[in-house]
Amino acid sequence: MVNTSAVSVKNLSKIYNIYNEPSDRLKEVLNPFRKSYHSKFYAIDNLSLDIKRGETVGLIGKNGAGKSTLLKIITGVLTPTFGEVKVNGKIASLLELGAGFNPEMSGIENIYLNGTIMGYTKMQMDKRIDAIITFADIGNFIYQPVKMYSSGMFARLAFSVAINVDPDILIIDEALSVGDMAFQNKCFERMNDFIKSDKSILFVSHSLSAIRLLCDKVAWIESGKLIEYGDTKSVTRNYERATYSSSNQCGIKREAKRVPQLESGLIKDRVKSLGEKTSSEECYFSDIALRNSKEGHSNFTTFSDITLEMLICSYLPHETDIGLGVAITRQDGLEVSRVNNIRDDKPITLKPGYTKVSLSFPKLSLLDGEYFLSFFLSHANLLQSFHKIENLIQVSITTPYAQCGWKVSEGVTALTHNWDINT
Structure with missing residues (x-):
């Protein structure tokens, strides 16, 4: 044998x-x-x-x-x-x-x-x-x-x-x-x-x-x-x-009746129930909010300042470095951009409990269309996924008109550019 x-x-x-x-x-x-x-x-x-x-x-x-x-x-x-x-x-x-x-x-x-x-x-x-x-x-x-x-x-x-x-x-x-x-x-x-x-x-x-x-x-x-x-x-x-x-190493209890929420954030239970996450729910998005100091809603114009706030809950018994990503996809499926704190050399270390992270897009240059925001949470080595929510937030972008009567730009994004004219 x-x-x-x-x-x-x-x-x-x-x-x-x-x-x-x-x-x-x-x-x-x-x-x-x-x-x-x-x-x-x-x-x-x-x-x-x-x-x-x-x-x-x-x-x-x-x-x-x-x-x-x-x-x-x-x-x-x-x-x-x-x-x-x-x-x-x-x-x-x-x-x-x-x-x-x-x-x-x-x-x-x-x-x-x-x-x-x-x-x-x-x-x-x-x-x-x-x-x-x-x-x-x-x-x-x-x-x-x-x-x-x-x-x-x-x-x-x-x-x-x-x-x-x-x-x-x-x-x-x-x-x-x-x-x-x-x-x-x-x-x-x-x-x-x-x-x-x-x-x-x-x-x-x-x-x-x-x-x-x-x-x-x-x-x-x-x-x-x-x-x-x-x-x-x-x-x-x-x-x-x-x-x-x-032990109460986490500083929070799963049975707690009151948990932090973001002002004007998405309903916590809805966020938690969406997407793919680890079965132990050791680390996940607890709440997500879309902010804008002017509009305050999901309708924006090209070159608006847009800020996302994410509340992350960690039940890990120790401090953990994470990878946090946000993807922007157009309605036809074209992924316009994907940002990640690891690529940006901005380390995020979660302590047991709740951590709020803000991500700003100053003067977002996207042009006319409907866009969807997806959120990704993983270990910093990017090998272990904690929580993934695709197409959670829909954003409508309207491009303003120039003085000539045309849209200020066409395509997907308005590129920053300069004209230099010598006569």
């Missing part, structure tokens, strides 16, 4: 003896009656888990829940107190940042060192070295001692080594959180390729968006115990509910 398990954990426990004073260790050893001076701490408590080949499994839980300890036992860094771990295949891991690197050695030398640790010969690493250097993309720093590296450069090199040594199981413990957005996106793309090759990934992250994006299953661990293991959507939803009920 073919073994389909990549990692099998059975009745695993890791127990540490906790002493109140350093001298208690000596007292315990020398005590003739074998008196105990310690208490037991279960970092892992009778945990069982089975990860199949080709599965991507996320580990979630609070800090100190036991996630990192479990990964260290699986990779052989720690030995269990009780239980057993069976691993079928070669493991590459990113545990603590810089782990497995000699700070005095250069990046190149550390690549070969890690290859040797994983059982590769120098000739085998010679075939992989170019791909590793190219993916890491840290320039001439590859020839410098890694003690000079920033945390982001460490992450780049460590991930590049791990993903390019052709492991059967890839283990990542929050190491990518220090990388920049472009590198994180490149890592996620490579991890997707890794998944398609029927290999396994164990991924620890506090970003539920990243967990939902990558993982087939999720294991929720608290106080060293496995609380739930199963479908990603179900487990992350239950984890969020437990997090919100145990």
Whole structure:
């Protein structure tokens, strides 16, 4: 019978003896009656888990829940107190940042060192070295001692080594959180390729968006115990509910009768019910208003100043960078423009609760026609969509006439231009 398990954990426990004073260790050893001076701490408590080949499994839980300890036992860094771990295949891991690197050695030398640790010969690493250097993309720093590296450069090199040594199981413990957005996106793309090759990934992250994006299953661990293991959507939803009920980190309650609304905004329930959003409703448009200091309604003239106000509700238990976009589409389906805070280099960080964002279009140069406004809310990496509402607001634009009796312009938009006439 073919073994389909990549990692099998059975009745695993890791127990540490906790002493109140350093001298208690000596007292315990020398005590003739074998008196105990310690208490037991279960970092892992009778945990069982089975990860199949080709599965991507996320580990979630609070800090100190036991996630990192479990990964260290699986990779052989720690030995269990009780239980057993069976691993079928070669493991590459990113545990603590810089782990497995000699700070005095250069990046190149550390690549070969890690290859040797994983059982590769120098000739085998010679075939992989170019791909590793190219993916890491840290320039001439590859020839410098890694003690000079920033945390982001460490992450780049460590991930590049791990993903390019052709492991059967890839283990990542929050190491990518220090990388920049472009590198994180490149890592996620490579991890997707890794998944398609029927290999396994164990991924620890506090970003539920990243967990939902990558993982087939999720294991929720608290106080060293496995609380739930199963479908990603179900487990992350239950984890969020437990997090919100145990503390008021969000500063708001889902059951609250009174929530903020924008003056002259769209009805909250209508906005919330429209469009596509995550099933957990962790982040969504709560209200949207169209403002104009002169007209105050959806009929405008070319070159009017138009302002949109968006009220965003976040139930995420931590600050989150988001991508917020607005698209303007003509009635015939032509997309006239799409703006996004990421492209505009205007970062938006949501805190748990409600955040109001304003977007202004000074002297909007659209010409005669009916236009529709669509709204898009996503994680800042643009890989995870939170809420999308298409054609929510209809705007009528009327183009004024020039003194000659013609419209001031024709087409889609009135371009800014100057005439220079020499006689």
